[in-house]
Amino acid sequence: MFGLIPFFRSTIGKKVLMAVSGFFLFAFCVEHVTGALLFLRGPDAINGYGRLLHYSAALIWFFRAGLLTSAVVHVTFATLLYFQEFGARPVGYQNRRYLRSSYAARTMKYSGPFLLGFVIFHLAHLTWGYNVVPGPFIEGDIYANMLNGFRTGWVALVYLGAVSLLGLHLLHGAHSMFESLGLRHRRIESLLFGFARVATVVISVGLALAPAAVFFRIIGG
Amino acid sequence: MNLVLMVWRQENARAQGHMQRIEAKDVSPDMSFLEMLDVVNEGLTEAGQSPIAFDHDCREGICGSCGVVINGVPHGPQPGTTTCQLHMRHFRDGQVIVIEPFRARAFPVIRDLMVDRSAFDRVIAAGGFITSPTGSAPDGNAMLVSKHAADTAMEAAACIGCGACVAACPNASAMLFVGAKVSHLGLLPQGQPERWSRVHAMVAAMDAEGFGGCTNFLECAAVCPKNVSSDFIGRLNRDLIGAVFLARPRVASNDAG
Ligand code: HEM
Numbered sequence: 413m414f415g416l417i418p419f420f421r422s423t424i425g426k427k428v429l430m431a432v433s434g435f436f437l438f439a440f441c442v443e444h445v446t447g448a449l450l451f452l453r454g455p456d457a458i459n460g461y462g463r464l465l466h467y468s469a470a471l472i473w474f475f476r477a478g479l480l481t482s483a484v485v486h487v488t489f490a491t492l493l494y495f496q497e498f499g500a501r502p503v504g505y506q507n508r509r510y511l512r513s514s515y516a517a518r519t520m521k522y523s524g525p526f527l528l529g530f531v532i533f534h535l536a537h538l539t540w541g542y543n544v545v546p547g548p549f550i551e552g553d554i555y556a557n558m559l560n561g562f563r564t565g566w567v568a569l570v571y572l573g574a575v576s577l578l579g580l581h582l583l584h585g586a587h588s589m590f591e592s593l594g595l596r597h598r599r600i601e602s603l604l605f606g607f608a609r610v611a612t613v614v615i616s617v618g619l620a621l622a623p624a625a626v627f628f629r630i631i632g633g
Numbered sequence: 634m635n636l637v638l639m640v641w642r643q644e645n646a647r648a649q650g651h652m653q654r655i656e657a658k659d660v661s662p663d664m665s666f667l668e669m670l671d672v673v674n675e676g677l678t679e680a681g682q683s684p685i686a687f688d689h690d691c692r693e694g695i696c697g698s699c700g701v702v703i704n705g706v707p708h709g710p711q712p713g714t715t716t717c718q719l720h721m722r723h724f725r726d727g728q729v730i731v732i733e734p735f736r737a738r739a740f741p742v743i744r745d746l747m748v749d750r751s752a753f754d755r756v757i758a759a760g761g762f763i764t765s766p767t768g769s770a771p772d773g774n775a776m777l778v779s780k781h782a783a784d785t786a787m788e789a790a791a792c793i794g795c796g797a798c799v800a801a802c803p804n805a806s807a808m809l810f811v812g813a814k815v816s817h818l819g820l821l822p823q824g825q826p827e828r829w830s831r832v833h834a835m836v837a838a839m840d841a842e843g844f845g846g847c848t849n850f851l852e853c854a855a856v857c858p859k860n861v862s863s864d865f866i867g868r869l870n871r872d873l874i875g876a877v878f879l880a881r882p883r884v885a886s887n888d889a890g
């Protein structure tokens with residue numbers, strides 16, 4: 413009989429954990445778009461949003477703990493599955509043709525670690541205020557910190573590159589997470605793929621607007 | 634037609650393998666792929682070389698013994714077709730054909746293109762028995778099966794255990810095969826008493842054999858010669874999740890006691 417621990421050791425259970433943690437990370441991305449879009453409405457909008465998030469210390473730490481747990485679970489089980497899958501075919505093919513799988517699906521194991529690196533850079537830049545980009549960091553003035561950062565060309569380009577990779581990761585992830593939970597049937601397949609495409613466009617375009625607007629000097633001259 | 638074959642040659646399980654270039658002359662387009670290999674093997678034998686070892690039995694697409702990777706696709710370019718039912722008319726004169734064994738840790742190469750697929754037999758054995766009354770024949774219609782369940786179970790039961798799904802999967806995952814085996818019993822009333830313990834046991838056996846996990850690539854269903862649908866992977870996930878979180882089976886496991 414499977415108890416919970418053997419279940420989460422099985423390949424299917426590990427994928428369930430990746431899907432659930434991936435879903436929380438995905439939901440956070442959706443929420444994050446609203447924040448990023450407020451940048452376009454000016455300093456009051458986004459700084460007010462920041463104060464709203466910090467309204468209750470208990471609440472924000474509750475969400476932070478949830479996100480951190482999701483990220484740790486997601487990365488841990490991605491790594492475990494990666495090694496299992498690596499070991500499952502010790503001798504590869506000389507000649508290989510793919511019929512159905514998408515580029516996004518086959519590059520999850522590469523887009524993922526890049527995202528991890530970016531998330532750390534992003535937190536260092538805008539949350540912890542470490543000097544990873546040129547210019548000063550002003551505690552609480554989210555607008556100024558974003559503007560400052562994105563004014564440096566390479567910083568804006570790192571952000572734009574990262575949201576493109578996030579889009580690639582979600583193009584597969586945003587339907588794969590449902591499938592890993594057993595929601596796979598020919599009747600809903602096109603629905604899930606459609607959902608993943610729409611969500612990917614909304615999230616990556618939504619997150620790209622702020623750095624792009626500064627990069628092209630539409631905002632901040 | 635004349636073809637150039639690039640074939641994986643490996644003396645035995647432990648030997649180092651290599652690709653060998655072999656010319657196949659005067660191949661009839663009406664031959665099956667295995668008949669073409671038979672003719673090539675006759676030529677090799679006459680020239681004093683060892684023939685290419687490959688698995689085959691029924692040669693009518695029902696036993697699941699045959700199966701090689703042809704130009705990067707298990708069972709070759711024709712969808713829904715086993716290697717034995719693939720005909721040479723699907724190839725061009727002068728074409729180079731790369732032939733490799735199914736690759737997976739759970740399917741070690743025995744010789745050349747032959748692999749040991751007994752991992753699948755152990756997964757099936759782990760599924761165990763079904764409880765069904767023996768003795769005189771049951772009354773017709775005493776046990777009702779809906780048309781939908783009968784059709785879906787039949788679709789799952791069409792799996793011939795060839796292993797192409799594993800060979801095609803970038804992770805060498807056996808989820809399509811195990812999904813089909815779990816589902817064809819799990820859909821029928823006769824398979825209900827052990828349904829939850831069966832899915833536990835078969836998934837545990839699948840993992841123990843060293844197959845990879847499912848990343849939802851769907852290469853498996855694209856090469857399956859019996860067109861087994863990836864819907865059965867969803868069913869396998871639901872049955873295992875259901876067994877762990879909802880059903881928490883109390884029925885006896887398949888070993889004694
Ligand atoms: C912004 C952060 C991230 C989000 C929103 C996210 C989201 C997702 C989602 C929704 C899935 C689908 C889960 C499934 O297939 O069931 C997924 C899969 C995956 N993620 Fe992430 N992820 C993120 C970060 C990462 C990181 C940092 C890594 C690696 C270190 C990673 C590696 C992977 C891999 C390898 C898969 C495929 C797993 C598989 O299908 O077997 N992800 N991700």
Ligand code: SF4
Binds near residue numbers: 799861
């Ligand atoms: S599911 Fe299809 S490809 Fe896999 S073993 Fe069964 S018949 Fe072969």
Ligand code: FES
Binds near residue numbers: 690696718
């Ligand atoms: S030899 Fe039996 S299926 Fe091909």
